[in-house]
Amino acid sequence: MTYNKTSILTALLLSSALVLSACGESDEVNEPVGNESQTDPAPGTGDASPGGGLDEESIGGGTFGFTEFSVDVDYPDQDDAIDISYEEDRDNIEASFENKLENQDLSGNDAMDEIEPAFQQLDLSPDTPNDEAIEQVIGAFGIEAGYNAIEIDVRFSDGTEKEFKGTGN
Numbered sequence: 001m002t003y004n005k006t007s008i009l010t011a012l013l014l015s016s017a018l019v020l021s022a023c024g025e026s027d028e029v030n031e032p033v034g035n036e037s038q039t040d041p042a043p044g045t046g047d048a049s050p051g052g053g054l055d056e057e058s059i060g061g062g063t064f065g066f067t068e069f070s071v072d073v074d075y076p077d078q079d080d081a082i083d084i085s086y087e088e089d090r091d092n093i094e095a096s097f098e099n100k101l102e103n104q105d106l107s108g109n110d111a112m113d114e115i116e117p118a119f120q121q122l123d124l125s126p127d128t129p130n131d132e133a134i135e136q137v138i139g140a141f142g143i144e145a146g147y148n149a150i151e152i153d154v155r156f157s158d159g160t161e162k163e164f165k166g167t168g169n
C-alpha cells in the first residue's frame with residue numbers, strides 16, 4: 001500500500017490545529033482588571049495592563065488586596081453549588097465562576113466580568129472577623145440564604161492565608 005505523503009501531512013496538520021484550538025479554552029483572564037470607575041487609581045491600586053493581567057505596579061495583589069480567592073458554597077440538595085476561584089500570579093490572572101443554581105459556568109474574561117464587581121465591594125483583611133467576612137462575601141456575590149456550608153479561602157497580598165467558614169443560615 002502506498003500512501004500519499006501530502007495527504008498524510010495535511011491530515012496531521014489539520015488534526016494538530018484542532019487539538020491546539022481546543023486547548024485555548026482556559027481560566028486565563030486577558031482583559032484589563034481593576035476598578036474602572038476610578039479615574040485616578042488609589043495608591044497601590046492599578047488597572048490591568050491592556051495586554052491582560054496587571055500593570056507592573058499592581059503585581060502582588062494590589063488591585064483587590066489579595067492574590068488568591070476562592071468561595072465554595074454547598075446547599076442541601078447541591079454540593080459545590082457555587083464555586084468561585086481567582087488567582088493572580090505575577091501578571092497572569094486566572095478566574096472561574098460556577099453557579100449550578102443558575103446554570104452558570106464561566107471562565108477567563110467572562111468569569112472576571114462576573115467576579116470583579118463583587119471584589120470591588122469587599123474590604124477583607126487578615127484581621128477581618130469570620131462572620132463579617134462571610135457577610136461581605138454573601139452580600140457582594142448575592143449568595144442566597146439556605147446554604148449548608150460556605151468556605152472562603154484568601155491569600156492576601158502580604159502572603160497571609162486566611163480561611164473563613166460558616167454553616168447554614
